[in-house]
Amino acid sequence: MKHLRPVNAKAQRMTEQAEAENDIVALQSGRSTAVKPHVPMGCSIVFSPGWEVDSAGGTAGLCQPVERDIYDCYVTCFWPAQVPDHLNNAPDWTAKCAVATKDWRNLDIVFP
Amino acid sequence: MTTYSTGDVHRFHGGGTEYVYLAGSGGIVALDALSAQILSRLEQETLSRSALVSQMETDGFAAMDVTEGIDELYQLHAIDDGGPRAVSSQSLPQEFPLQSMVLNVTNQCNLSCHYCYEFGEDKVATPEGKKKFMDWETAKTSVDYFFAESRGRKAVHITFFGGETLMNFPLLKKVVEYARREAERRHVSIDFSLTTNATLLTPSIIDFLAENAIGVTVSIDGAKESHDAFRIFKNGRGTYDVIEPKIKELLAKHKTRPIAARVTMTSHAMDVLGTYKHLKHTLGFYEVGFAPVTTSPNRLYSIAPAGMDSVLGQFQVLAGDYLEHAKRGEHHGFSNVSDTLAELHQGVNKALPCGAGLGLVGVGPSGDIAPCHRFVDSDAHNLGHVSTGIDREKQAAFLKRGNIDSKYDCHTCWARPLCAGGCHHEAFVRYGDTGHANLHYCDWIRAWTDTCLQIYGTIAAQNPAFLDHFSERKAS
Numbered sequence A: 001m002k003h004l005r006p007v008n009a010k011a012q013r014m015t016e017q018a019e020a021e022n023d024i025v026a027l028q029s030g031r032s033t034a035v036k037p038h039v040p041m042g043c044s045i046v047f048s049p050g051w052e053v054d055s056a057g058g059t060a061g062l063c064q065p066v067e068r069d070i071y072d073c074y075v076t077c078f079w080p081a082q083v084p085d086h087l088n089n090a091p092d093w094t095a096k097c098a099v100a101t102k103d104w105r106n107l108d109i110v111f112p
Numbered sequence B: 001m002t003t004y005s006t007g008d009v010h011r012f013h014g015g016g017t018e019y020v021y022l023a024g025s026g027g028i029v030a031l032d033a034l035s036a037q038i039l040s041r042l043e044q045e046t047l048s049r050s051a052l053v054s055q056m057e058t059d060g061f062a063a064m065d066v067t068e069g070i071d072e073l074y075q076l077h078a079i080d081d082g083g084p085r086a087v088s089s090q091s092l093p094q095e096f097p098l099q100s101m102v103l104n105v106t107n108q109c110n111l112s113c114h115y116c117y118e119f120g121e122d123k124v125a126t127p128e129g130k131k132k133f134m135d136w137e138t139a140k141t142s143v144d145y146f147f148a149e150s151r152g153r154k155a156v157h158i159t160f161f162g163g164e165t166l167m168n169f170p171l172l173k174k175v176v177e178y179a180r181r182e183a184e185r186r187h188v189s190i191d192f193s194l195t196t197n198a199t200l201l202t203p204s205i206i207d208f209l210a211e212n213a214i215g216v217t218v219s220i221d222g223a224k225e226s227h228d229a230f231r232i233f234k235n236g237r238g239t240y241d242v243i244e245p246k247i248k249e250l251l252a253k254h255k256t257r258p259i260a261a262r263v264t265m266t267s268h269a270m271d272v273l274g275t276y277k278h279l280k281h282t283l284g285f286y287e288v289g290f291a292p293v294t295t296s297p298n299r300l301y302s303i304a305p306a307g308m309d310s311v312l313g314q315f316q317v318l319a320g321d322y323l324e325h326a327k328r329g330e331h332h333g334f335s336n337v338s339d340t341l342a343e344l345h346q347g348v349n350k351a352l353p354c355g356a357g358l359g360l361v362g363v364g365p366s367g368d369i370a371p372c373h374r375f376v377d378s379d380a381h382n383l384g385h386v387s388t389g390i391d392r393e394k395q396a397a398f399l400k401r402g403n404i405d406s407k408y409d410c411h412t413c414w415a416r417p418l419c420a421g422g423c424h425h426e427a428f429v430r431y432g433d434t435g436h437a438n439l440h441y442c443d444w445i446r447a448w449t450d451t452c453l454q455i456y457g458t459i460a461a462q463n464p465a466f467l468d469h470f471s472e473r474k475a476s
Helices: A009-027 A071-075 A100-106 B033-044 B049-058 B063-075 B136-149 B165-185 B203-211 B224-230 B240-253 B272-283 B305-327 B335-346 B392-402 B408-412 B424-431 B439-462 B464-470
Strands: A004-006 B003-006 B009-014 B017-022 B028-031 B100-104 B155-161 B189-196 B215-219 B260-265 B287-292 B360-363 B368-370
Touching: A004 A009, A009 B028, A009 B335, B003 B033, B003 B049, B009 B439, B017 B439, B028 B033, B028 B439, B033 B049, B033 B063, B049 B063, B100 B136, B136 B155, B136 B165, B155 B165, B165 B189, B165 B203, B203 B240, B215 B240, B224 B240, B240 B272, B260 B272, B272 B287, B272 B305, B287 B305, B287 B335, B305 B335, B305 B439, B335 B439, B335 B464, B439 B464
Parallel strands: B100 B155, B100 B360, B155 B189, B189 B215, B215 B260, B260 B287
Antiparallel strands: A004 B028, B009 B017, B017 B028, B360 B368
């Protein structure tokens, strides 16, 4: 490396590895800078609940039952999920849910 | 179009050199003027590659050099291009042989320190109905188990702990002799250490410790006034006057290992500089380590946030003193700095805050295995028994809980390679969950890590040979 000088042991190993990688890349097409499409992780294999209720506090009458929409649909995917409006009305909705598998009970119901 | 932004880094400088700490890996690299300027530009705004290059050209750098610099920074994850990057969290190795065992030879103590995590108000131990002193049978089984489970290791370590360790000195002696023979037979090297309150030291014990090169850490909170505020006998009398002559004798006779002092800081004992001076220069300890008391926040002796700021200020002054010594190549006894520098120099990037439950276990007087000495005798944290071994499911659950991967709060913090969320036991006392990040001292950790980074950078720039002290990774 010309502009960065490794100082500690970890950085030393990282630069050695980066330089070794450069050798191989030079023989091929180089690192692509094109943005790759976002491929969401398969929704069905993760546990991530999402909660929404209708104006009466029920879930049965929703156009999609809550069981179909999960937390990850909303957070990492494009799906217009049945979860509270995280931008305007319930910005702290997930504040207490660091890990959905562990903390999903902290995802409270939000009343409209 | 690719746009660049700064990556997960913390910039610092020392000794006239600009550095960057790579939070994803623990690497430290020195920047030249060009790479520093690229980062400064990207701190202002995210920029496309071409915009970045042309801005840098107006700063007087050649386009060719700039593209090189961008690629180098990108390779080390100091800048991001918004594209996906594989962030693989390394799973723990299936087989992780033990390296250290802490043998709590007794859970009894002749003192009644208010803040004690073993007996005090925030205790986690449930010693009712359990053995108070470890017997020889249990100790032998523990040592055998330890050797069996440390297979493949060339060097292992046994620490004696309590209660007050020296209340069961006869057993300690026997264990040292037995473990030495076993180590020789198995062709591994072994060393020993213990922590004590020093009240029970006698000339013959000191001789034994010196002859066997047993490392000694003395719990002492400074000069008489601050020490006697909490470290008292059961009748309320302070212990300072009893231990002072014993410590002097220990330091005079025990030269085979450096002797350390370990200070518990409380609302009554926050004078870092005075305490250090007393312990290092008046008494003559080789090194002095400080740790704030482990407590729930409402205890009278807990240090309020404002108090921690003052402690940090004193830490920084003492750390400055360390730096002056290091520049001259001299030893300084402030071990909080040397411990951190050692980790920075290696570039550790921790999945777990410490080795508890992984390479290190604590064993209670009854032979119960705990993640570390602080959890010994706690039913809720029991990991097994030396006669039957570690319950792998419980161990896996404990380690998963404490892993940085599950501490969401830590994922955006640049200090996580060293901190990894902090002590499991502290977290349990504070939040009732060993896997909770210790959020109450985040600002403190970041400020302290930054101080140590600056010291590291200054030493690396002005006296790099000093860092050779830290080239060998500590055995324990």
